[in-house]
Each structure stands twice: as C-alpha cells, then as structure tokens.
Amino acid sequence: MPDVAVKPTTGDTTGGSRDGTPPAAFDAIVVGAGPAGAAAALTLARAGKSVALLERGIFPGAKNMYGGVVYGRVLDHLVPNWWQDVPYQRWVSRRATMLMTPTQSLTIDYRSDRWIEAPYNGMTAYRADFDAWLAAKAEEAGATLVCSTTATSLLRGADGRIRGVSTDRPDGDLTARVVIACDGVNSFLAKSAGLYQAFDPSNFTVAVKEVLRLPREVIDERCRLTGDEGLDIEIVGCTAGIPGGGFFYTNRDSVAVGIVVSVIGLAAARVRPEKLLADLKKHPSIAPLVRDGELLEYSAHTIPEGGYDVMPELVGDRLLIAGDAAAMCLAAGIWLEGVNFAIGSGAAAGEAAAEALDQGDASVAALAGYRRRIEANFVLADHRKFRRVPHLIMSERVQRQYPPFVCDIVEKMFTVDNPTPKLGLRRWANDARRTHGVRLRDLLRDGAVGLRSFG
Amino acid sequence: MSGADTATTPQSRPSVGVALKFVPLRVEVNPLTGMVSADDRLAGASPADEAALEYGLRFAEAWGWDLLVASAGDHRCEPMLRAAMAAGANAAIRVVLPTDTAAPVVAAALAEALGDCLVLLCGDYSLDRGTGSVPAYLAAQLGAAQALGLVSVAAVGEGTVEGERRLDGGRRERLRIPAPAVLSVEAGVRLRRAPLPAVLRARSAPLQVLPTPVPYAIDPAAGTRRPYRPRPKALPSPAATMSARDRVLMLTGALSERRTPAAVRTNDPVQAADIVLTFLRERGYIS
Ligand SMILES: Cc1cc2nc3c(=O)[nH]c(=O)nc-3n(C[C@H](O)[C@H](O)[C@H](O)COP(=O)(O)OP(=O)(O)OC[C@H]3O[C@@H](n4cnc5c(N)ncnc54)[C@H](O)[C@@H]3O)c2cc1C
Numbered sequence: 001m002p003d004v005a006v007k008p009t010t011g012d013t014t015g016g017s018r019d020g021t022p023p024a025a026f027d028a029i030v031v032g033a034g035p036a037g038a039a040a041a042l043t044l045a046r047a048g049k050s051v052a053l054l055e056r057g058i059f060p061g062a063k064n065m066y067g068g069v070v071y072g073r074v075l076d077h078l079v080p081n082w083w084q085d086v087p088y089q090r091w092v093s094r095r096a097t098m099l100m101t102p103t104q105s106l107t108i109d110y111r112s113d114r115w116i117e118a119p120y121n122g123m124t125a126y127r128a129d130f131d132a133w134l135a136a137k138a139e140e141a142g143a144t145l146v147c148s149t150t151a152t153s154l155l156r157g158a159d160g161r162i163r164g165v166s167t168d169r170p171d172g173d174l175t176a177r178v179v180i181a182c183d184g185v186n187s188f189l190a191k192s193a194g195l196y197q198a199f200d201p202s203n204f205t206v207a208v209k210e211v212l213r214l215p216r217e218v219i220d221e222r223c224r225l226t227g228d229e230g231l232d233i234e235i236v237g238c239t240a241g242i243p244g245g246g247f248f249y250t251n252r253d254s255v256a257v258g259i260v261v262s263v264i265g266l267a268a269a270r271v272r273p274e275k276l277l278a279d280l281k282k283h284p285s286i287a288p289l290v291r292d293g294e295l296l297e298y299s300a301h302t303i304p305e306g307g308y309d310v311m312p313e314l315v316g317d318r319l320l321i322a323g324d325a326a327a328m329c330l331a332a333g334i335w336l337e338g339v340n341f342a343i344g345s346g347a348a349a350g351e352a353a354a355e356a357l358d359q360g361d362a363s364v365a366a367l368a369g370y371r372r373r374i375e376a377n378f379v380l381a382d383h384r385k386f387r388r389v390p391h392l393i394m395s396e397r398v399q400r401q402y403p404p405f406v407c408d409i410v411e412k413m414f415t416v417d418n419p420t421p422k423l424g425l426r427r428w429a430n431d432a433r434r435t436h437g438v439r440l441r442d443l444l445r446d447g448a449v450g451l452r453s454f455g
Numbered sequence: 456m457s458g459a460d461t462a463t464t465p466q467s468r469p470s471v472g473v474a475l476k477f478v479p480l481r482v483e484v485n486p487l488t489g490m491v492s493a494d495d496r497l498a499g500a501s502p503a504d505e506a507a508l509e510y511g512l513r514f515a516e517a518w519g520w521d522l523l524v525a526s527a528g529d530h531r532c533e534p535m536l537r538a539a540m541a542a543g544a545n546a547a548i549r550v551v552l553p554t555d556t557a558a559p560v561v562a563a564a565l566a567e568a569l570g571d572c573l574v575l576l577c578g579d580y581s582l583d584r585g586t587g588s589v590p591a592y593l594a595a596q597l598g599a600a601q602a603l604g605l606v607s608v609a610a611v612g613e614g615t616v617e618g619e620r621r622l623d624g625g626r627r628e629r630l631r632i633p634a635p636a637v638l639s640v641e642a643g644v645r646l647r648r649a650p651l652p653a654v655l656r657a658r659s660a661p662l663q664v665l666p667t668p669v670p671y672a673i674d675p676a677a678g679t680r681r682p683y684r685p686r687p688k689a690l691p692s693p694a695a696t697m698s699a700r701d702r703v704l705m706l707t708g709a710l711s712e713r714r715t716p717a718a719v720r721t722n723d724p725v726q727a728a729d730i731v732l733t734f735l736r737e738r739g740y741i742s
Pocket residue numbers: 031032033034035036037054055056057060061063064065066067068069070071149150151152182183184185207208209258260301302303322323324325328329336337338339340342
C-alpha cells in the first residue's frame with residue numbers, strides 16, 4: 001500500500017520484498033480491538049513495532065458485551081497502577097454462588113475488605129468504556145487504531161503465505177509481516193486459516209443479558225453495599241434444566257442480569273432464551289434485586305466454553321490467535337473469566353510476534369514463543385487445570401439433580417418441625433438423594449473431579 | 456476524487472467548501488432523573504451534514520476543484536474533520552469556538568474558514584435543536600446566493616448547481632444556482648465509504664486551527680449558553696376596563712375570527728416577497 005503515514009516497518013524480510021511482493025505496510029496487523037487485540041497491539045507497539053489495530057465497531061467496545069466483571073490483576077505488568085484510571089463501575093467486594101430451584105435457593109456469599117483496596121480483585125465495568133480505555137493505551141504506545149473497518153479475509157501472496165488482511169473498505173487490502181487474530185468467538189480468521197479442526201456447536205453457549213437502571217442508593221441498599229463496593233452472583237439451576245447458568249452483577253447505577261445456556265440444549269428444549277431470563281428475574285431470590293429496574297440494554301452473545309480441549313492450533317504461518325478467537329474463555333461455574341484470559345493471551349501474542357519480527361521470521365517455528373509464554377503463565381495453566389470443569393458444570397447432574405438435592409438437605413437442616421425429632425444430615429442426604437435420583441457413585445466421581453480441579 | 460491522494464495546495468484551485476457540525480447522534484435520557492447525556496464517541500456529523508459532504512465531493516470531482524471542510528467547535532470535532540479528509544476532502548479547518556454559540560457568530564467563524572470557497576454546502580439544520588439559520592447568515596456574510604433546505608443537488612456547468620426544493624402541497628421547485636452560493640441540503644444521499652489508505656493518511660494529515668473570530672471576542676454574550684425557548688409572541692395588554700372574560704378572550708384569541716394561513720403560490724420572486732411583506736405588515740410584525 002503506497003505512502004501510508006504510519007511508523008515504518010522494522011526491517012522487512014517477512015511478507016515483504018524478499019518474495020518479490022512490495023514491502024508490508026505494517027509490522028503487524030491485529031484484528032479486533034477487544035481486550036485481546038488491544039493487549040496485543042500494546043505490547044507490539046511498546047516493542048517498537050508498527051501495528052495496525054483493526055476494529056469493526058465505531059470505537060473499541062462499541063459492539064462488545066459480556067457479563068460484567070473484569071479481573072484486573074493481569075494488567076499489573078501492562079499498565080502499572082491500572083486501577084488509578086481504569087473506567088470501573090464498582091470494585092467487587094462480594095462474590096456469591098447461588099444454587100437455585102424454582103422455589104429454593106442456597107447462596108454462599110463471601111465479602112472481603114481486601115477486595116476494595118488496591119490492587120483489588122475484580123471490577124464491574126462497561127465494555128464500551130473498558131475496551132476503549134485499553135485500546136487508547138495501545139494508541140498512546142504508537143499503535144494505529146482503525147475503527148469502522150472489518151477484516152473480511154486473510155490476504156495471501158502468490159506463494160500462498162499470509163501477507164495481511166482484506167477489509168471491507170474500498171482499496172482495503174492491508175499488508176503486514178504477521179497477523180494476530182483477536183476477532184472474538186467464532187473467529188472466521190482462525191477458521192479460514194484452518195486452525196480449527198472441527199467446529200462443534202456443543203462447545204458454545206449463548207448468553208442473553210439485560211442491563212437495568214436503578215438508583216445507586218437502591219442498589220447499595222438491596223445488595224448491602226457501600227461506596228464503590230460491588231456484588232457478583234453466579235447462579236446454577238436457573239435455566240429450566242438446560243445446561244447453563246445465570247449471573248447478577250452491580251454497576252454504579254445499573255445492574256446486569258443474564259443467563260448463559262448451551263446452544264444445543266436450548267435448541268432441543270425449544271425455549272426462547274428471553275423466557276428463561278424473564279423467569280430468572282421473577283425468581284423470589286432475584287426479583288427483589290431487579291424490581292423497578294428500567295431496561296437500558298438487551299444483548300446476546302455466544303461464549304466459547306469448551307475450554308482447553310477444544311482450543312484450536314494457536315500458531316500458524318505468520319498468524320497467531322488469541323482470546324475468544326482461540327476459545328480461551330474459562331467457564332468454571334463459580335467463575336466466568338474471559339477478559340483476563342484475552343488480555344493475557346493477547347499480550348503474549350504481541351510479545352512473541354515482536355520477538356519473531358526481530359528475527360525477521362514469522363514462521364510457525366519462529367512464533368512458537370507464543371505458546372511457550374501462555375503455557376508458562378495462567379492462560380494455559382488454568383485452562384489445563386480446569387479442563388474437566390466445563391463438562392462437569394454442564395452435566396445433567398450439576399444442572400438438574402444437584403441444586404434441588406443440596407437445597408433439600410439445607411432446607412431440612414433449617415426446618416424445625418417438632419415434634420418430629422431431627423433425623424440428622426446422613427438421613428436427610430439419603431432422602432434427598434433418593435428423591436432426586438442422585439447416585440452415590442456420581443457424587444463421588446464428580447466430587448473427585450471438583451477436588452482435582454479446584455483443590 | 457480520492458482527495459487525500461491529491462497533493463495540491465488547497466487554495467491553488469477554486470474550491471467547494473463544506474461546513475460540518477459536531478453533534479450528538481444519540482442522547483440518553485436518564486429515566487430516573489431526566490438528565491440528558493450524550494456520548495462523544497457516538498457524536499459526529501449529522502446525516503444532513505454528511506449529505507452535504509457527499510455532494511461537495513461530487514461537485515469537486517465534476518469540476519476538478521478542491522474540497523475544504525470546516526467546523527466551528529472545540530477539539531472534539533477533529534476526528535469528524537479527519538473522517539471528512541479520509542472521504543476525500545483536501546484540507547480541513549477547525550475554528551475554535553465554544554459549543555452553543557449563536558448562529559451569526561458560527562457563520563462568522565465559518566466565513567473566515569471557508570470564505571474563499573465559491574460553492575458552500577451545509578446540512579439543512581443541525582440535530583442539536585438548530586434552526587437552520589447558519590447557512591443563511593453565512594450567505595449574507597459572504598454576499599452569496601442562498602438556496603436552503605434542498606432535497607437534492609447536482610452539478611451542471613462548472614460552478615453551477617441545480618437543486619430541488621420542497622414546496623407546499625407536495626410540489627417541488629427546481630433552482631439553478633450559480634456560484635458564489637451557499638446551499639443547505641436535507642439528509643438523503645449517503646456519504647461514500649473512505650478508502651483504507653486515505654483513512655490511514657488522514658490520521659496524521661495537517662489540520663488547520665483558526666482562533667475564535669473577532670465578533671465573538673468583542674461580544675462574549677453572543678456565545679453564552681441559553682436554554683431553548685420558543686420566541687414569545689408579544690401581545691398588547693388588555694385595557695383594565697375590560698371584563699375579566701373579555702380580557703381572557705383577548706389574551707387567548709379564543710372566539711376571534713381567524714384567517715386561514717395563506718400559502719404563497721407564485722413563481723415570481725418579487726411578487727412572492729410582496730405578498731409576504733404585506734402579510735407581515737398587516738399583522739404588525741413589521742411596520
Ligand atoms: C454474556 C457474557 C458474559 C461474560 N462475562 C464475563 C465476565 O463477567 N468476566 C470476564 O472476564 N469475561 C466474561 N465473558 C467473556 C469475555 O467477554 C470474553 O472472553 C472476552 O471479551 C474476549 O475478549 P476478546 O478480545 O478475545 O474478544 P471480544 O471481546 O469478542 O473482542 C473481539 C473484537 O473484535 C472485533 N472484531 C470481530 N471480528 C472482526 C473483524 N472481522 N474485523 C474487525 N474487527 C472485528 C469485535 O468488534 C470486537 O471488538 C462473558 C462473555 C459473555 C458473552
């Protein structure tokens with residue numbers, strides 16, 4: 001591409017004149033300015049590389065949705081003291097996990113003062129603010145952010161090797177020595193590069209979410225919060241037996257409530273997801289939290305929940321895949337983490353790409369530093385550790401049997417029905433097991449999986 | 456024309472000018488407090504301003520002229536001006552001016568930036584409760600012909616434009632407008648999509664910034680923020696001797712005889728102006 005007013009590429013031997021093609025316009029192109037893309041562009045720009053960060057939205061985050069909690073510690077190295085200017089809504093001081101049946105609920109609710117002081121644990125944040133903030137950091141470091149521009153395909157040279165991407169703009173081919181695909185779930189760049197073996201819908205969930213406006217004081221009072229404190233509730237058993245779960249998060253003057261269900265399960269049940277969400281909002285344990293909320297936003301998105309076992313090849317010739325594009329969202333029941341994995345993998349991809357560019361070689365072998373980096377940090381370590389959890393969480397037992405089983409035991413524990421004497425935990429558990437068809441064998445096996453993963 | 460590709464001095468050829476205003480394209484009303492807020496990331500040129508830019512690009516292409524864009528406002532309007540350069544404008548000028556400045560001052564600012572342009576285009580009125588008066592003031596300042604609220608325009612001979620305007624009763628009038636002229640257009644045509652190389656170049660293209668124009672500097676009140684109020688209709692107070700009922704009737708105009716509004720239906724501009732003036736005189740608006 002002629003005469004582009006950006007930082008010159010640093011010593012072009014890849015994708016450039018060596019094979020007779022004109023030199024690349026950029027050292028690297030990062031597709032998608034979500035958390036993964038912004039982190040990749042940031043590390044590349046800091047390494048002195050010229051990098052174009054392409055985003056299809058009118059600004060980073062404009063098109064993005066998630067539940068609402070970002071675990072920010074992954075930013076410690078990228079943006080020192082990030083908490084001083086990150087556009088947060090609330091610092092999560094209370095983490096709760098709720099087991100639910102249509103008429104019961106059991107909540108394990110933990111609160112800590114330590115989570116409301118730097119360096120904090122989690123924050124609720126709007127994606128439109130958070131993604132824009134992180135992408136602005138990449139721009140400050142020298143990345144060229146180009147919005148309202150969709151990458152439509154990988155651009156290949158006569159030799160078949162990747163030379164950049166084509167976009168939906170007139171004259172829209174853009175060349176680079178390496179491409180990092182951070183285009184989110186269902187990444188068509190990763191698919192078109194052949195990095196996914198097979199695309200199995202059972203590895204995906206679909207989420208629907210409402211953001212409801214409520215006065216700040218009302219949220220504080222209902223959720224027992226003060227100041228900047230926030231509440232995060234993950235819910236199991238709220239999806240009418242369809243594998244999935246729900247969530248409730250507090251922002252400053254709005255709350256987010258949503259459900260996440262298996263795509264296959266939803267199709268089989270022939271239920272509309274908004275019906276499931278409406279039912280969750282009506283549940284006696286949730287209704288008082290959302291009452292009178294004014295609907296601000298309704299959104300839906302898919303989540304790659306398959307985990308470690310369904311990740312694609314992460315490295316191709318002149319191509320790296322990071323974040324949701326590489327199925328790096330960790331849905332382990334009590335956590336739904338994706339933004340931190342996206343940032344962790346994006347940053348590692350940027351560093352590995354910079355290293356390869358320094359060597360003048362962006363082949364699969366030269367880019368292997370990416371996998372090495374994420375094997376060594378939490379990205380693949382956590383995914384490997386929890387590789388069996390997504391299947392466990394989505395199993396028939398966790399979804400249908402365990403919530404009423406546990407709720408019944410707890411209900412019996414707290415029910416005083418004298419003159420009947422208290423039967424004791426073992427009796428109650430056995431009764432509940434029989435009522436709900438829970439087999440001891442399954443309980444032990446699932447317990448072992450849980451212990452191995454979380455222990 | 457892919458303007459950003461053309462490396463000519465903007466003033467070396469005759470030019471078309473387009474005035475753009477940075478306006479909120481989406482506002483949010485807090486249902487709990489009634490507070491209205493606008494997100495700058497969702498702000499920019501209105502569809503009418505974009506239509507003006509598209510027509511400007513077409514004229515510049517047809518006549519081989521340059522295209523200049525200008526905006527009066529603060530730094531927030533710069534991305535909008537860069538987007539216009541990416542779409543094909545040869546140069547962009549920002550005149551430093553606070554938002555909500557009175558229309559005559561905005562026109563003075565734009566006249567300073569685009570005064571040398573022979574054909575000037577604006578959107579018909581700005582989305583943030585504009586009245587569409589800036590193009591009229593601009594034409595008056597520059598001593599140019601004005602054709603406002605056009606549905607569509609097309610270049611005919613060099614420097615001459617043919618435009619179509621709505622009339623009452625679903626009719627249209629077609630005007631031939633020679634330069635120098637100020638035109639304002641309705642939203643309609645879509646702005647072309649900027650080519651990628653031009654988008655990249657526009658990011659670092661020079662953008663001229665002019666200081667606040669003199670009229671604003673000498674009359675600071677001209678730019679003060681005022682809440683929108685429809686102009687009050689001045690009524691003579693009823694005589695104290697009248698009964699309460701008659702006073703109310705007089706003030707409200709109830710039961711009084713009215714003339715139905717008259718449409719001016721003539722193709723002769725002089726005759727039309729006479730009809731309008733007589734009407735205003737009869738009703739005491741002018742003497
Ligand atoms: C309902 C829901 C709840 C969630 N809750 C949480 C949570 O509470 N905490 C958490 O950490 N994670 C959560 N996640 C997961 C998290 O949102 C993702 O893991 C994370 O956003 C992945 O980041 P990413 O940068 O890889 O992809 P994305 O955030 O999807 O960003 C991809 C970017 O690429 C752009 N793009 C896509 N295709 C193109 C293209 N062809 N050309 C140009 N640009 C393109 C998109 O516009 C977007 O900006 C949730 C997800 C969902 C759906």
